[in-house]
């Protein structure tokens with residue numbers, strides 16, 4: 001017999017017991033006994049490897065010992081005390097209880113009732129099983145970790161299978177496991193993937209913004225991910241492009257980001273330079289916390305008489321100057337600028353990028369903007385100049401600088417191609433079908449960060465007009481206070 005190429009994989013028996021009568025004759029009782037011992041050993045292994053089952057087994061053994069030694073009542077009292085203890089734990093410390101008991105029980109139940117039972121049919125109907133020499137090999141179901149929203153199913157691939165093979169049939173898996181959607185994620189191990197089976201969508205509810213205690217530019221908490229976890233995004237050393245049709249919630253991404261930068265705006269380690277080409281209609285409510293605000297004007301104080309875009313070009317040119325100055329200072333000192341109040345991170349926010357790159361009628365002005373923007377996007381990250389830009393239409397003729405953004409966010413769009421243009425090739429196949437996002441879910445989208453293979457589906461926090469007003473008041477009041485403190489400190493010094 002030729003050696004089988006399948007050295008790993010879950011071989012499934014087509015008969016519960018295999019008896020090769022031609023090679024060996026054994027009694028039926030022996031065969032059944034061996035089969036039972038194997039099953040029992042398997043069960044013991046599962047119990048030992050599963051902390052919750054092990055705990056339950058120990059409790060049952062303890063109660064049984066109590067009952068056999070001291071009679072029924074002590075065992076009943078112990079059982080009641082245990083139940084009361086669990087109820088108190090659940091009510092008093094719900095998050096801890098969910099983590100320790102709830103999610104583990106859920107994982108066990110869903111592993112047993114859903115994945116273990118339907119694994120073989122699901123693999124066969126999705127063409128993920130293989131047959132060799134009369135044996136069926138299935139990708140190995142390693143374990144299941146469940147939360148209220150998602151089951152993370154770890155799977156060892158068969159030889160030759162890739163993540164893309166699974167991503168292509170993710171919708172079929174979702175149907176087999178009766179969940180809303182399946183997404184396929186890579187893991188640290190090249191032969192192991194994680195299938196995220198989403199059985200409840202945490203993104204149908206609006207997400208409230210959080211108040212950041214400190215500035216953490218690597219982990220701005222902007223909303224919630226579809227795993228139910230908080231969604232955090234890094235801004236230090238990044239540029240962010242937000243793509244979305246009108247009404248998709250681009251504003252919520254920008255305002256969530258401003259909200260999370262608040263501690264830096266208070267102490268001066270972050271400065272916002274804002275361009276709102278819609279005449280300031282979108283971002284003017286935040287003007288008090290912006291260091292620079294260019295909203296288009298034909299007035300002479302824009303420096304470019306008669307040209308609406310003059311103030312935009314002026315702001316970008318100044319940012320290039322800051323960038324050049326920092327490059328001179330930091331050359332050979334550091335490869336990534338660390339913001340301080342004296343040398344802040346400059347975040348350039350552009351509300352409708354196409355107004356700067358595609359809709360500028362004056363050719364020389366357009367050239368000037370293109371040149372500055374390209375320089376900032378290609379060299380600004382390392383020296384603390386980050387660009388956050390929103391746009392409706394991600395096509396190359398509209399946004400020639402699209403590929404210079406390492407972080408892309410795609411909210412609801414009108415065409416499937418817009419997803420590929422916004423997030424990159426292959427992201428739609430990995431589940432980022434942003435054209436299917438419902439109109440009644442503004443702020444929902446997919447985030448693709450350079451270096452992370454799969455896009456993440458998230459909902460950004462919803463920031464209302466009163467929230468913006470409160471945020472601006474809080475930042476300006478705290479900043480005034482901060483300045484007074486510094487002034488006092490300076491006087492004393």
Ligand SMILES: Nc1ncnc2c1ncn2[C@@H]1O[C@H](COP(=O)(O)OP(=O)(O)OP(=O)(O)O)[C@@H](O)[C@H]1O
Nearest residue numbers: 206245246247248249250251252442443460461462
């Ligand atoms: N994250 C969110 N959660 C809930 N509702 C949101 C969210 N973001 C935006 N909305 C609501 O959706 C509507 C459109 O939002 P927004 O103006 O931010 O969209 P937009 O993409 O900026 O649109 P446009 O391009 O036309 O300016 C608003 O009524 C807003 O309140």
